[in-house]
Amino acid sequence: MTWHFTTDPDTFRTAARALLAAEPARNTAVLTMVDGAELLGWWTGPDGTVTGVLAASPPPVLTFGAMPVEAAEALALPDGTEPATLRGETAAVEAYAAATGLDWEPVMDIRLFRLDALTPQHPAPAGRARTATTADLPLLGEWAADFAAVHRYEPRDDYTDFLTERIAEDRLHVWEAPDGRPVAMAAVSRVIEGQARVHLVYTAPAERGRGYAAGVTTAVTRAALGAGAAQVLLFTDLSNPTSNALYPRLGYRPEGDHLGVRFIPRP
Structure with missing residues (x-):
């Protein structure tokens, strides 16, 4: 189980294609950031399947897509920097914050809705x-x-x-x-x-x-x-x-x- 990182949108799309296609709602924020992101990442599980994604932009602003808790807990950005802000599913954000030991304050508490009819x-x-x-x-x-x-x-x-x-x-x-x-x-x-x-x-x-x-x-x-x-x-x-x-x-x-x-x- 490991994180992989790239600055190339096409490399990211190829690696994470199955997850992005299967879970577009959970990955909506990352999907809209791919082409302008400074850094893109994906998490592979024990069988090599991609089960988590992220995007980062300056200063850095970190955005989680679908993300298992274990992936959030294991995340370390490749240059060793720490994010200024983070947004994602509540459980993953809280897991990452707890793992880093950083102090933080909430800036948004939001709910994702999907159109039914x-x-x-x-x-x-x-x-x-x-x-x-x-x-x-x-x-x-x-x-x-x-x-x-x-x-x-x-x-x-x-x-x-x-x-x-x-x-x-x-x-x-x-x-x-x-x-x-x-x-x-x-x-x-x-x-x-x-x-x-x-x-x-x-x-x-x-x-x-x-x-x-x-x-x-x-x-x-x-x-x-x-x-x-x-x-x-x-x-x-x-x-x-x-x-x-x-x-x-x-x-x-x-x-x-x-x-x-x-x-x-x-x-």
């Missing part, structure tokens, strides 16, 4: 969904910054490129109120290994409680299905009862809990 809100919220355009960028940039702050993600100096990429590929939608004002947004990832992930679901604070998040989430879910996704996923903040109640009403079912932690450097 889409059940749009009825009656639908007032207004309509549309794909975002570059004219929306100033407003959506403000919303993205607030979204990151609320969910304690690492902030960006500028969200223009992040949003423009999604706009160019019709993966970012807004919900317009009846008077034409954008009041909510949601995005969806590219389809990778048959799965796509809804993210960046946000409603302007003054517009909450009107069903706009349900409307725009339904729109991007339909877009993901139309793009060929066999599985549509999303994460929710476990501390937010509103979102955890909303997504089951739309047909999403819980798949498992994930934990994000920030490690405290050794003195």
